[in-house]
Structures are given as structure tokens and as C-alpha cells.
Amino acid sequence: MKKNSRRVLTAATSLAAGAGVSLALFLGTGSAHAADLPVPAPTAPSAADLAQAAHAADSAAGRSMAGRFFVHLDQRARRMPVDQAARADITSQAKAKAPEASGDAVPVYSLSADFVTGRAGSAPAQVAYLAVRSVSADGQRAVARVEPQQHGFAVVGMAQGTDELSYTAQAKDGYAFTEPQINAWYRVSGQRVLPLNAAARASVGEHGASLAAYRQLVHERYADKLPGSAYQRSHKFGGVTPATGTASADAATPRALLVGGGGVAAAGAGAALITLVTRRRGGAV
Template sequence: MRATARLATGALIGGTVLMGGTAALAAGPPSDEAAAAKAAASPAALQRLGAFFVHLDQHRRGQLVDQAVPKAAAQAKAPRLEGSVQRVHSLNPAFVKGDGGAPVATFAYMAVGAVSASGQHATVWLTRTGAGWQVMNVISGSEEAVYPARAQGGTVFTEPQIHAWYRLKDGRVTALNGTAASSVGRSGVTVAAYRRLVRSRYADKLPGTAYQRSGKLGGYSPATGTGDPAPDRGPAPALLALGAGGAVTAAGVALVRRRRQGGC
């Protein structure tokens, strides 16, 4: 297992959006992908992407990344979108809770990859606002845009607490990255077995539990779902209380460290 640093800008959304809770967005018609792509390609969004790539350079040089980026510097990064818009699904707290008929995962946000003139990669996250879509976050790397494209007739979803990606198909949950393989094995598990697994991890951390109210947001391991706090994940533990409302707003650019096995 190796530590991978990722940068995020904008709002790091808490469990309600990422975990498909009561405030999660409902998936819309296919035209939503086109509308989200148009929003991601807007001049304002591309300017934000360019500034993000400048911040990436600054971070890698060990410089502060909370200062404003000159418009010319952002434009020099010549950011462009890469690939098609993907629907990102996330583990459903109602499934963990055991609500009858609850799907394993629910729609969380749209994502599309981006690349700079110097070869840096990022992913743009978009959420619906009224009748349209807007950029809610930009994060380094491409997994949110790459993994959902591997559905192959099933549904790809993430268990963000442990940064695992799975495919749900024909009644089985199978691993798409190394962290997920550590969780469900290389051959995967049945939906019923996966529910028992995530219930053992998160049943006492759902909305309204003493764990959530106490503000305890410790780390998880793929094997057990519990463990000591993981300081290398930075703000990521804000995702751990399934379905928890609210958002953690990043000032400028926040460093998010993720442990990850395997990869895109």
C-alpha cells in the first residue's frame, strides 16, 4: 500500500452527497451528461482548472497554494477536458442500514477528466443546481472519471471511506482496484455478503448515531473497516459518517492524502 497525495479545490462534500444519503442527487435523463459537459467546458470552469494546475505545480515545489493565480498563468496551462462525463455512484447508507429494497449504491455526482498542457491530470466533479449543472470540486488524479467507465453492463460505485472501487453485476460485488480487492477478495462477494461487510463497518456510524454526534472520524482499513485515525488522508475522514449532512469547505486548495492500492 502506498500513500498518494491528491489536491482538491472548492468544496469537499461530506457524506450526504458522496454517500448517497437523503440529500443525494437523483440521476436524471441522459441529456444531463451533455449539460454537465457543457458546464465543465465553460470559460469559468476552464479558468478554474488552469488555476488548479498552477496550484499543483506550486504544491510539488513545496510552495503555499492558497494565493490567487494570475489569469495569464492559468490560461498558460491550456486545460482541456478528457473523455466523457461519467455518473459516479457511491455506497448507499440505506443499504448499509438494511432498508428493504435499498440499492447498493446511489448516484452522487458527475465527473469528467481533464488534462493540462504539461500533462497533469485532474477530475472535475459537477452537481445539479436548479435546472443546470455546476462545478463543485476539482481533484487531482483521474479515478472518479476512469473507474465509472468500466461498468461493462453493471454499476460501478465507490466506498469512499476506504477509497475502494467496485463493479456490481449479476448479484456480485467485485473489485476494480487493489483496495477493493483487500475488502472483498479477487473473486468478489455476493450482495448479501457485501451488505454484512459494510454493516459491520458502518452500522454504528450512520446518521443519528452517537459516533456521528461525537464527531469521531477515525480511519478505516479495507480488511476490518475500523482502525486508528489515518492522518495521511487529510480531510478525507469527513466522508466517514455515512449520510452525514453538511460540507467541509476548502480554503483555496486543500491537500487530501489517500491510501490506495492498485490504481487506474
């Protein structure tokens, strides 16, 4: 993919341990200079959660959202104005896309606020959402973002491309996670954080960094900008949530149209609220 600067992302949620809630990452406690003790791996979703997520992506509602998303990508490729796209009746076009969920649900891990603040025993990342590949009849590919809702799991958004799945597959003996503020993808191997893309290499170097060094790095970057901080209270872009990314006034090229659920997608004849999401800087390596 082409390299592009980052822009503010929409507010995101992390996967809750129980159904019924989608949790935002909150400010943790602790010192950034906590002892360099073994850091646990993030809590993985259960097999039952993964199965429910895959089912949600392949449900009628999940396929409908994917179909509309693929049509919106076509509209954007034709440079159709967003307001015009939102008014268009795309029901038949979305159905013709005949999207299918492909493969298993995969947990997507994102930088943890507790790790940023140095909370003892915290893992560097936590589950932000579950991702399922979606493919249209004409070959378009996207990732369905699935999260727990009050009555089970549901697709709450779509993202163009399959970076989440590609980077996760490179976890090898550890696990992969993203620092979305700078669009970096890493894998954790033992006590080291290793880069998976160009943004990560610029962050921690070609050979990566120790967990302790990485903790100090992200503490310096984000600890004073988390929800509840003076940065947030000053209304500077609403604060920073590790799962969503820092806000930026820089221009950016949108990478995808995220058609969200739970109030983001509008009901009616083809109407939808479209949120622009930034293009990832680099593809999987």
C-alpha cells in the same frame, strides 16, 4: 499510483434528482437482515443531465477552476506553503494552462446509506457526482466534479488523476462504485460485488462477495456511524457519510488539491482556499 493510508475527506454531496440542491446521504431505515431480494441498479442520470454536466466542465468558469487547480498542483510540487499559495496571483498562470474538458460526463456511484442500513429494495450505490476529464496544455490530467446547483450544473471541485473514469470503464455488464471509506472500487455483476483494486480485494476477497454478504459487511462497518447516529452526536469526526468516507487520525499523503466551488473557492486576485484530499491507494487495474 503509490499506496497510502486514508484520511478524512471533505464533506461531499450526492446528485439530486432535480436541480437546485446537492443532497448529503442521510441515515436510512430498515434491517441489515432484509430478505435477499433482487437489488435494483442505482438510478442513472438522464442524458440531459450528462450533457449539462459536460457543458459546465467546458464552460469558462469550469476551465478557470481547472486552470487554477493545475497551477496549485505545480505549487504543491514545489512545496509552496498553502498560505503563500493562497495569496499568490495565479491568474495568468491558470490561463496559460489552457485546460480542456475531454469526453463525456460520467456518473460516479458511491456506497448508499440506505444499502448500509439494509433498507429493502435499495441499490448498493447511488450517484455522488458527475465526472468529466480535464487536461491541461502541458499534459496534466484531472477530473472535474460536477453537481447540480440552483441554476443548473457547475464544477464544484477538481481531483488529480482519472481513477473515477478508469474504474467506471471497467463496469462491463454491471456498474462500478466506490466505498471511499477504505478507498475501494467494485463492480456489481448480477448478485455479486467484485473487486477492482487492491483495497476492494482486501475487503471482499479476490473473487468478490454476494450482495447479501457485502450488505452485511458494510452494515457492520458503518451502520452505527451514519449521520444521526450516537457516533455523530458524540462529535467523533462528525459521523460517517458513505459518499465521503470515515474520518481517521492516521497520517496520510495528500493526493491532490481540491479547489471547490460554492464558497470553497475564494474570490480575488488568485486567492483560493485549498483543501487537501487523500491520494488513492492504487491505480486502475
